[in-house]
Amino acid sequence: MDLNESLGILVQEARELLADMEVALLAIEAHGVEPDRINALFRAAHTIKGSAGLFGLDPIVSFTHLMESLLVDVRSGELALEPELAGLMFNCADHLGSLIDCLEAGGDLSACEPDLRMVLMDSLRDYWQAECPAAAAAPALLAGSTDARTWQIQLRFAPDLLAQGMDPQSFLLYLTNLGELLSINTGTETLPALAEMDPEICYLTFDLELLTAASEAEIAATFDFARDGSDIRIRCLDEPAASAVAQVPAPTGKTVINTGTGNTGTSPRNGRESSLIKVDSRKLDELIDAVGELVIRSASCHAHPVIRGNSALAELMESVGGLVEQIRDRALNMRMVPIGEVFQRFPRVVRDVCQELGKRIDLQISGADTELDKSMVEKLTDPLLHIVRNAMDHGIEPVADRVAAGKPEQGILRLNAYHQSGAVVIEISDDGRGLDTAKILRKAVERGLVAPEAKLTERDIFNLIFAAGFSTADQVTDLSGRGVGMDVVRQNIEQLRGSIDIQSTKGAGTRFHIQLPLTLAIIDGFEVAVGDSHFVLPLDMVVECLEFSASTGNDIFNLRGQPLPYLRLAQQFGIDSTPEGRECLVVLQCGEQRAGLVVDRFVGELQAVIKPLGHLLGSMRGFSGSTILGDGSVALLLDIPALVARAARSATQPLSLHGAT
Numbered sequence: 001m002d003l004n005e006s007l008g009i010l011v012q013e014a015r016e017l018l019a020d021m022e023v024a025l026l027a028i029e030a031h032g033v034e035p036d037r038i039n040a041l042f043r044a045a046h047t048i049k050g051s052a053g054l055f056g057l058d059p060i061v062s063f064t065h066l067m068e069s070l071l072v073d074v075r076s077g078e079l080a081l082e083p084e085l086a087g088l089m090f091n092c093a094d095h096l097g098s099l100i101d102c103l104e105a106g107g108d109l110s111a112c113e114p115d116l117r118m119v120l121m122d123s124l125r126d127y128w129q130a131e132c133p134a135a136a137a138a139p140a141l142l143a144g145s146t147d148a149r150t151w152q153i154q155l156r157f158a159p160d161l162l163a164q165g166m167d168p169q170s171f172l173l174y175l176t177n178l179g180e181l182l183s184i185n186t187g188t189e190t191l192p193a194l195a196e197m198d199p200e201i202c203y204l205t206f207d208l209e210l211l212t213a214a215s216e217a218e219i220a221a222t223f224d225f226a227r228d229g230s231d232i233r234i235r236c237l238d239e240p241a242a243s244a245v246a247q248v249p250a251p252t253g254k255t256v257i258n259t260g261t262g263n264t265g266t267s268p269r270n271g272r273e274s275s276l277i278k279v280d281s282r283k284l285d286e287l288i289d290a291v292g293e294l295v296i297r298s299a300s301c302h303a304h305p306v307i308r309g310n311s312a313l314a315e316l317m318e319s320v321g322g323l324v325e326q327i328r329d330r331a332l333n334m335r336m337v338p339i340g341e342v343f344q345r346f347p348r349v350v351r352d353v354c355q356e357l358g359k360r361i362d363l364q365i366s367g368a369d370t371e372l373d374k375s376m377v378e379k380l381t382d383p384l385l386h387i388v389r390n391a392m393d394h395g396i397e398p399v400a401d402r403v404a405a406g407k408p409e410q411g412i413l414r415l416n417a418y419h420q421s422g423a424v425v426i427e428i429s430d431d432g433r434g435l436d437t438a439k440i441l442r443k444a445v446e447r448g449l450v451a452p453e454a455k456l457t458e459r460d461i462f463n464l465i466f467a468a469g470f471s472t473a474d475q476v477t478d479l480s481g482r483g484v485g486m487d488v489v490r491q492n493i494e495q496l497r498g499s500i501d502i503q504s505t506k507g508a509g510t511r512f513h514i515q516l517p518l519t520l521a522i523i524d525g526f527e528v529a530v531g532d533s534h535f536v537l538p539l540d541m542v543v544e545c546l547e548f549s550a551s552t553g554n555d556i557f558n559l560r561g562q563p564l565p566y567l568r569l570a571q572q573f574g575i576d577s578t579p580e581g582r583e584c585l586v587v588l589q590c591g592e593q594r595a596g597l598v599v600d601r602f603v604g605e606l607q608a609v610i611k612p613l614g615h616l617l618g619s620m621r622g623f624s625g626s627t628i629l630g631d632g633s634v635a636l637l638l639d640i641p642a643l644v645a646r647a648a649r650s651a652t653q654p655l656s657l658h659g660a661t
Helices: 003-031 035-054 058-076 083-104 114-131 133-137 170-178 218-221 267-271 280-303 311-333 346-357 374-395 399-404 437-446 458-466 485-496 569-573 640-650
Strands: 149-156 179-185 205-212 231-236 336-338 361-366 371-373 411-422 421-429 500-504 509-517 522-531 534-539 542-547 558-560 563-567 584-590 593-599 602-610 623-628 634-638
Touching: 003 035, 003 083, 003 346, 035 058, 035 218, 058 083, 058 114, 149 170, 149 218, 170 179, 170 205, 170 218, 170 458, 170 558, 218 231, 267 593, 280 311, 280 602, 336 374, 336 602, 346 361, 346 374, 346 399, 371 374, 374 485, 374 509, 399 500, 411 542, 421 500, 437 458, 485 500, 485 640, 522 569, 522 584, 522 593, 534 602, 558 634, 563 569, 563 640, 569 593, 584 640, 593 640, 602 623
Parallel strands: 361 411, 534 634, 563 593
Antiparallel strands: 149 205, 149 231, 179 205, 336 371, 411 421, 421 509, 500 509, 522 534, 522 602, 542 584, 558 563, 584 593, 623 634
């Protein structure tokens, strides 16, 4: 493990700890102070400080040290965690997040919000000294404390510690934050001759004595990043010798911490995590790419004439194809993460917006364990944030308006996710004022988006809010009302091959329904052809396939008595159509909308490895990617949400329905 990889682990762990801190603070505000919540705050600050200290990240260490010192007194009951202090802790956690972002980007930590850091540190000091002057003069962890004890620490670091990008000296320096180092003895027994020395091997051992009021667990946490392959023994010298546990050699790859309490092995926390391996997301991406190439090669083998003409080989390839499909599914599952990674950010957002707007909103989250591809989770945050902010700003009324309307003072905002027919559905709903169709239509006419005499359905009117620059807000706020955001929301969702629909009842609330594929890497597809051109549709959007009766007039098909708008791919893309007999119709479902695509012929199902179109073709409408077919040719992946919406817009009121029943 090199230095960059070690820093990457620190960044990831710090973000997880900051998320835990935020959850604990929100729980304290909502439900009151409890020991577990205070311990979570202290543990987060202490662990971040310890990890940062190992890498000499002084701006983080000094900042978290002040937070930790305050939380020591909160945990002991000497200081009350009142709303003002909780708000300060929120701001401190935000600044720590900025420092972690700067660290990940390789920036200068000292130059990251230095003025804000000084203001926050002064606030921490002022609050601490005002509430606990005695504690401020003598922090609990200082060696001068009456609770201080002497600890013997024997360090036999893993030989590859230096190769991992860590310096033994940094651990010793960090211990000085906990107390006073009374003695340090450096062992050189394993030091080889100069000619045989490897500069990346740690040959030195250390025996030291530390005077501190810190607990055994706090001392042991110093070495969290160096546990693998190291032999680290900690013993309290102030306790009777008879209570000390005999020290035993550490097993390979393990850390032994021997103390007077009888702890002779890895902690339970480490034991639980031993079955988990943290993998760099880039390595997973490389694996998915390799599996994609395997899928393409497998399809090529299936299409090869030699294999088609040999039943034994064909049977063997069927077996290989089944294994390839298993590998594909298992590789993709490795990149699946709970959507809760996105949802967990919104309690804080709701809290801050409620304070800013003076509203009362209850956020209800369900389905947080619903999984989808990590690459999609990362791209969902911004569009969901736009919808949530709009719901709080425009949707849910102020308290006085809700009371006047006979509603509870507290509004309800719901986030829900679930799997449905091979897709992920995300719903954001509120019990607010709902969408005013008359107001939306009036604004659209004023902006020239629709003609004054246009007759639009309720769905069409709702979809007007996705037009670029559209807004019904009478006043511009910091949250919304500038006409920027909802058009970007739809674009982002459609870039993920998803769809978004709106349902709303005036006075009762609004619901956004988002449907997304499980993954963007490899999909089950359905191949169709128009002339010599081949196209792929996501199989989970295909409802049915049937013969198409040629027609003249408007683009509406009679599907068992129901009108179905449709498009001809040949006309859409300027392709010469050469059907082999009657044309074919693919019925597609996108969200709550249906439409048909007329093609020359059906080719069949396939596994499609999605490739980006690139910069030259990325702006083309109607396509969302490409894939390589078994014969080596390229087929374009159709952008179904865009085509279905286009079919719905282009459909005219039929004089008569045509087609098959």
